[in-house]
Amino acid sequence: MGITASNLTKVYGTQKAVDDVSFEMNTGEVLGFLGPNGAGKTTTMRILTCYLDPTAGTATLDGYDIHDHPEEVRRRIGYLPEDTPLYADMPVIDYLRLSADLQSVPEADVDDRIQEMMDVCGLGPERHKRIGELSKGFQQRVGLAQALLHDPPVLILDEPTTGLDPNQIAEIRELIKEIGQEKTVMLSSHILKEVEMTCDRILIIDQGRIVADGATEELQQQFMGGTRLRVTVDAPGDADVDGALENVEGVASVQRSNGSYELSAASDVEPAANVFHLCADRGWVLTELTPIESSLEDVFRDLTETPDTPEEMSSRAT
Amino acid sequence: MHAVWTICKREVNAFFDSLTAYVLLVIFLGLSGTFTWLFGQGDIFFVGEASLDIFFQVSFWTLFFFIPAVTMGMIAEERRSGTLELLVTKPVDDLEIVTGKWLAAWGLVAIALVFTLPYYVTVAQLGPIDHGATISGYLGLLFISAVYVSIGLFASSLTGNQIVAFLLSLFIAVFLHLLFGQMASVLPAPLANVAEFLDLQGHFQTMSRGVIDAASVLYVVTLTLVGLLAATVSLKSRSWS
Structure with missing residues (x-):
């Protein structure tokens, strides 16, 4: 009751x-x-x-x-x-x-x-x-x-x-x-x-x-999907870090923000090790490798901020 | 009924905890006292008769302004500050809330009138006073106060602004207080009779002469109940907006 x-x-x-x-x-x-x-x-x-x-x-x-x-x-x-x-x-x-x-x-x-x-x-x-x-x-x-x-x-x-x-x-x-x-x-x-x-x-x-x-x-x-990583690399100016990171196995997308990169992983894959090996191979210095804790904040933004029609949202929620 | 009493107690305490009650009592006693005793032209000594009639006429007008000042905030202020929401979501009926507040304001008027009893005693010492007329005059004041308090609460329930509530209740009351009486003297016969019956001043005059008519009492009680119900409906109307 x-x-x-x-x-x-x-x-x-x-x-x-x-x-x-x-x-x-x-x-x-x-x-x-x-x-x-x-x-x-x-x-x-x-x-x-x-x-x-x-x-x-x-x-x-x-x-x-x-x-x-x-x-x-x-x-x-x-x-x-x-x-x-x-x-x-x-x-x-x-x-x-x-x-x-x-x-x-x-x-x-x-x-x-x-x-x-x-x-x-x-x-x-x-x-x-x-x-x-x-x-x-x-x-x-x-x-x-x-x-x-x-x-x-x-x-x-x-x-x-x-x-x-x-x-x-x-x-x-x-x-x-x-x-x-x-x-x-x-x-x-x-x-x-x-x-x-x-x-x-x-x-x-x-x-x-x-x-x-x-x-x-x-x-x-339900709403968080795969893990996300923040990566900061100290690489020579001419190195194509973006491209290299995108080609790392298990990485779905790369976003650049203030000199660091945010990697979204495809679900069920942990790309952290691959990122480390990539940097080690190329001789880049890896200064940050942090998992970003997805929280309800993302769920909330996702559900309420997008200009979707309410019907779409409720169907996504169920 | 328990809730009515609880709300009434809280309102009376609120009157006396703030300066409201004292300021209003002083103004009411000051005005009615001045016009009854000190004004010269038309005061008790000028008339030279042991009667409180002057006092009743003065109070009739003082209460007309005094009561809207008492009632204007009683619901409007709760609406503005949001406390109304907490009050009406208690297991209390809206009518009980209105009645409790009505009782408190009417009680305050009664207290103000109690403070004028020394006038009665004094005048009774000065000469042979008509006790019947005096008592029914006081009853008349209580009756018209009952009406004005209920009108004032209705006005207060309509808005979140105390000034608007004050003016609105004066506007409604002035019909009963003055305008119906005026109409009675200009309208053609059948309508004039209706207007004359609706005129509260007429009923009050009769009472202050010592005649308490069943029709007057019925009219006054009806007006009071209508005001209380209208205020209750206006409180409930939050649901329909």
Whole structure:
């Protein structure tokens, strides 16, 4: 019982913000929802949290339909909207109490839950400060604390790490990982590294359509193809390095950039040894031979940057 | 219902945590007090009668401006800053949100009116006051406040800009406050009767003379409910845009 979305569509005027989005996720999964700005991430999350009605399609959270039981759905969701909108004039502890009240946390448990969230999110020393006086990182933690307060089975976090410094990002990431062990977590981001490190599963959305859906490693393998190497050679000026490298066995293509070469290997071949032998034979000095780690960044660029039609992209993704 | 109370408490706290409540209370008491006691022409001493009628007429106008100033930010500001999204995605009905906010603003008006009770006590010392008329006058103020608060919330729910919300609620309220009354005096007979019934000032005058008419109460309650429902619908309309 996690989240099931079926054929969600949201049309603004003539623009399809979300176009026939379907996916399923199970309890204990951390799903990264990835896409460039304006791809429809926030709209999808707003539909799941019953903030917006979809134009077509439906979704169920923890078994409850968003049309038939919006209140039950909201009761089971912890939601952190983009930019963490909190009441800046309220002290942290009052704000958490308000959230607990609105989420109908039983009166007897309120204090314990708030204390627990303060500990989990490291808010103890700031409890009596007004939210507006806190740094962005602490505000984000307050946002997480209010989302977790009623112990919801489903957490929806819209860009939880925007505006944080690297240390804070690392902390929030750890926190999400920890939480994700027992809950269904869906987080959106346009930062790939973050999703790669935090999520078990990735959903890439572009122009309202899902263009890729799969486990993190799976996606990396599926889209990366063969290995790539960066090669720098110290050769006499008249040597035809380009030509020689292109003729090396197993090299599919060569690209020159800032005095070094980027070799793409044909799949399943390791051309590094051949490159070394080539240089040794010709008497060139090999100053760099580094494998370039392909990452999801490439997958993402590949899927969302090309001016392909969405149909082509989705067929490539499957 | 629990949510209504929670939201109401949060709004009242927000009034008193910021300067809003104090500034508005001072302005309301200052204006109504000045015109009731110190203005000379037309104040209580000038009339020479133990009656709070002057105070009621002045408050009727002060509240007309005071209430939109209280309500203008209540939804508009939440919309602008994005906190509305977090509020409506809690397991709370939109009507509960609007009602909670309505209750808070109406409560603030009631608090302002409580601070004018010394006027009542003072005037009662000065001469034989008509207690019935005074009490029904206060009730009349509470009734028209209920209407204006609900109109103000509706205006606030339409926009993310507080100034627009303020002007819009004045624009809507001025029909009830003044224009229907004016129309009643120029329109032909059947329409004039309708306009006369719609004129809130007429209903208020009757109440401040000590007559609480069932039709008046029904009209005021209906207006309030219409305003609350309109604000709720306007909150829900985020889904259809």
